[in-house]
Amino acid sequence: xxxxxxxxxxxxxxxxxxxxxxxxxxxxxxxxxxxxxxxxxxxxxxxxxxxxxxxxxxxxxxxxxxxxxxxxxxxxxxxxxxxxxxxxxxxxxxxxxxxxxxxxxxxxxxxxxxxxxxxxxxxxxxxxxxxxxxxxxxxxxxxxxxxxxxxxxxxxxxxxxxxxxxxxxxxxxxxxxxxxxxxxxxxxxxxxxxxxxxxxxxxxxxxxxxxxxxxxxxxxxxxxxx
Numbered sequence: 001x002x003x004x005x006x007x008x009x010x011x012x013x014x015x016x017x018x019x020x021x022x023x024x025x026x027x028x029x030x031x032x033x034x035x036x037x038x039x040x041x042x043x044x045x046x047x048x049x050x051x052x053x054x055x056x057x058x059x060x061x062x063x064x065x066x067x068x069x070x071x072x073x074x075x076x077x078x079x080x081x082x083x084x085x086x087x088x089x090x091x092x093x094x095x096x097x098x099x100x101x102x103x104x105x106x107x108x109x110x111x112x113x114x115x116x117x118x119x120x121x122x123x124x125x126x127x128x129x130x131x132x133x134x135x136x137x138x139x140x141x142x143x144x145x146x147x148x149x150x151x152x153x154x155x156x157x158x159x160x161x162x163x164x165x166x167x168x169x170x171x172x173x174x175x176x177x178x179x180x181x182x183x184x185x186x187x188x189x190x191x192x193x194x195x196x197x198x199x200x201x202x203x204x205x206x207x208x209x210x211x212x213x214x215x216x217x218x219x220x221x222x223x224x225x226x
Contacts, residue, residue: 003043007035010049022057025067029055033083033120034069040127041118045135048217050198056080060100061107071113079138080105080113085120156180157194161216164200169216171200 011030018026034054042052056071058080070081082105105115116137122130153161163179164171176187191214194200200214 003039006049007038014054026055029067029069033085033123036123037083037118040123041130041134044131058108058111060104066104078113079116080108081116081118083118083120083123157190160190160194161199164214164216170213171216172213
């Protein structure tokens with residue numbers, strides 16, 4: 001599944017779980033800058049949108065609702081990600097609003113979030129710089145998570161993942177059968193299990209809606225897991 005389809009599916013998933021102001025804020029808040037971040041930075045790093053929550057509601061230090069552009073919660077750690085344009089955040093003439101914004105960021109850190117500010121201009125002109133910085137920041141947390149859960153992959157599952165990587169991310173049950181010398185039922189069982197673990201997405205044939213192959217979900221920590 002490509003980015004456009006996955007992005008739409010991801011948005012619909014979150015919209016279905018919201019009502020009232022939380023739904024309205026998602027409609028109003030997830031705009032050009034936020035969409036650029038997801039497409040030009042997040043997707044190239046992860047190849048998926050799991051655990052990323054758009055327009056995430058938290059309470060500020062006064063108990064009032066506040067919506068963070070993105071919150072990422074892959075496990076025990078949680079990050080608050082804000083897309084910041086030059087005008088609204090630097091040339092803001094409303095000094096009270098500016099102070100409140102800074103206080104919110106401090107409070108988010110008190111509440112256990114690591115706060116990331118992403119310049120809007122970099123998303124347009126230099127997304128690779130943001131990608132590099134985020135990788136350096138997030139990789140230690142991802143490696144900790146993967147080392148704790150790396151045992152979830154059996155030897156044969158790791159072999160299948162490596163095989164899919166060599167085949168440009170697409171693999172069929174028949175490929176597993178030929179390469180690994182196992183029967184088709186066992187191959188499908190392992191591919192399905194890896195799909196349940198978030199490493200494969202089934203690709204359906206348009207005519208019959210049957211699974212014809214599996215698409216590898218790339219991750220920047222694949223080398224550590226495999």
